[in-house]
Amino acid sequence: MSSWLGRRFQATVGPVAHGGHCVARHEGRVVFVRHTLPGEEVVVEVTEDRGGSYCRADAVQILSPSPDRVTPPCPVAVPGGCGGCDFQHATPALQRSLKATVLSEQLSRLAGLSVSVAVEELPGGPLGWRTRARLTTDASGRPGFRAHRSHRVIPIDGCPISAPGTVDQVVGQTWPPNSSVTVAVDATATTHIGPSAAEESAARRTWQVPAEAFWQAHPDAADVYAEVVAAWAGLSPGNAAWDLYCGVGLFASVLATAVGTAGEVIAVESTPAAARAAADNLSDLPQVRIFEGRVEAVLAAGIGRAPAIVVLDPPRTGAGRKVVEAIAARAPERVIYVACDPAALARDVATFATQGYELKNLRAFDAFPMTHHMECIALLGKTT
Template sequence: MTWAGRQFTVEVGPVAHGGHCVARHEGRVVFVRHALPGEEVVVSVTEDRGGSFCRGDAISVLSSSPDRVTPPCPVARPGGCGGCDFQHASVSLQRSLKAAVLSEQMSRLAGLSLDVEVEELPGGPLAWRTRARLATDAEGRPGFRAHRSHEVIPVDGCPIAAPGTVDQVVGRVWPPSSEVSVAVDASAETHIGPSAAVETAARRKWRVPADGFWQAHPDAADLYAEVVADWATLSPGDAAWDLYSGVGLFAAVLAEAVGPEGEIIAVESDPPAAEAAADNLADLPQVRIFQGRAEAVLRASVGRPPAVVVLDPPRTGAGRKVVEAMAARAPKQVIYVACDPAALARDVATFATNGYALESLRAFDAFPMTHHLECIALLTRQ
C-alpha cells in the first residue's frame, strides 16, 4: 500500500545528494526536504513508488537545528517552488552540507577519502542568479515549477535572482503554459528570449546566446578560468583540448598558454554555442572548433595528441566511453569542471581504472540556497 499522503514523525539523519536529508520509518528510507540533520519533524509523504524508499516534506518542525533560519522567499516551503533546497539553513551550514555530499559521493563512488571545503563566491547568497527560465501557468502567470512536478508556482519575485532578470518578467502576462528565459549580462542589459548577450571573463568579452549556457553566478566564469589557467601545465607549441567547450571560455585560456604555434581543439555539440565560439575566438588561429559530440570527435582522432584536456560536461557527466577515449589519447593532465558530484565521482573512478589519479579538487558554492555546487578536479596520468 502506498504511503503517499501519510504523515508521521521522524528523526532526521544526514544530508543526501539532491537537496534532502535521510530519515527512516518502519524500515523504509524517507528522503525529507525542508529538514536539517538532527531535527525531529513531521513528514508528509509526497511520493511513493514502492520499494525501499519514499519522498516527503517536513511540514512541522518539533525540534529544530540551531542552524535553521527563516527562508527569505515565501514560496521556499513544502508544496512551493522546487528551485531552492536550503533556504531554511544558515549559509555556513549550506556549504557544510554540500561538502558532506561531495565527500560522501567521492568515497562511495570513487573510493577516495577527502576532506573538502566548499568555497564561498563573492556577493553573498542572494541576488546572484543572472539567468533564469520561468514557466507560465494556464493563465500566463510566470513562476517556477514545484519539486519533481510540472505544477507552476506563480511568483512575485525571486530573492536569488539578480536585478534585471525575474523582476523584469513578473507582473506581466505571457503565453500560457510556456516558458520565458531572461538574462542580465555584464553590461547590465536585460535579455528576454533569444538574443546576444555580452559577458566578460578571462580578460575578454564574449558574445553568448542569452538563452543558452553561461555561468549563472557573475563571478563564476572568471574564477573557473583562473583555476584552469593555474592548473594547466602547458608550454608554447603544445596541443590541448576543450571538450563541451560552450562559447569557448576555456579554449581561450588554453590558447594563451600554448601561443600561436600551439593547437587547441574545442568541441561543442550545441550549434548556436559552437557558432558563438567561432566568433568569439576568431582572433586565435590556433583554435579549431568542431561542432559535434565529444565522443565522435575523440573517435576521429582529430589533431595532435593533447598535453591537457579540459572538459565541462552536462550534469550527467562525461561517461565511460568519453573517459576511455580521452585516456587513449594519453594527456598528461585532465581538468574536469563538474556541476554534479555524483557524476564527477563516477567519472573519477573510471579515470582511475585508465591510469589517472585525482591530484587536486576544489569546490565552489556557485549556487547559494540550492543543493548544487561546482567542482573542478585535476587528474594526472600515472
C-alpha cells in the first residue's frame, strides 16, 4: 500500500477517541482526525501514515460544522500549529461531554464495566488556569510549544490557557537555542523561571514544592482532590494508611489528620527532591513516615502495618500489575486511585478486579480545559 501522507479527502467524522481526536473511515482504513468534532463533514489531510489499518490526519476544511464548534481563542490552535490543546474548537460543555465519553469507553473496553460519569467543571473557566508550563526554544531562541507528535517548535506570543505570571513572563525574550524553559506561578503570585521552590496552598496547609516535584497545574485541583480523598477515606483514629506516589505529601496530610497521632501513614515517593519536601512539609505530623524509592521496591520490603486504605496517584502510565498485586496482598478495605489517564485507570481497575476489588465510586474533573486530558478519582472496595 502506498503512503497516504499529504493526501486529502472528504470524510464523515464519527465518535471521539482517547487522545484528542475523532474517528473517521476511508477506503477501509481508520483515520484519527484532529481539529474536528463528531458528526462533522470535513476535508482531511493525512499527517502521519506508517502503514497498516490506520493513519492520522487534520481536518483542514469544515464542510458541515457541529453546532458546538467555536473559533479557537488561540491563533496557533490550528492544523499544523501547537499540539498542546486538542479541543479549543469546541464549547466547554462539549469538551466535558467528549471526555466523559472517552472515560466510559475506556472502562468498557479495558475493564468490562458499564459506567457513565459526568466530567465536572473546576472553578475559573476554560482559560488562564495553567499555572505551570514547560516551553521549548527553537534554533533562534524563541520560546514556544511543539507541534502535535513532532519535535518542531511553534513560536508563540502568548498562551490563553496559561495563568498570568507564566508564559507571559517568558515570551518576547530570547533564550538559549534548542533548550527548554520552565515557568510557574505559585499561590503567592510569585513567578518562578527555572529551578526554584514554589509555595503552594491546599488542604489548609502551605506546601514547599521544589522544581523537580509534581504539583497540580490547575490552581483549584489540589484542594478539590484532597476533599474527595478526605470524604472517601473512611478512616478512624489509630488506623494505618498508605499514600503511594505521594509527591510532596498532599494526600498523606489528609490521611494523617484522619488517623491521628495513634495512627500510621506510610508515604512513598521515588523523586528524591519530592520525598525530601514531603518530609519537611509534614514534619509536624509524627504519624507520617516517608519512604524514598520506587513504589514496587518499597512495598516489596514489607513496610508498616496493614493499611485500612491505600491512596495512589501514579504517573500517566498507571500503577501496573506488580503494584496492584502488592496493594491487594495487604488487603486494605478501600483503595482510592487518582488518575490522569483513563486508559491506565481502566487497565489497573481490571487488574484490581482479579484481586477481589470492584469499582465503588468514580468522579472525573476537567482539570485541563481545552486539552483531551482529565483527572479521575476512583474508589475501589472489596468485592461483595
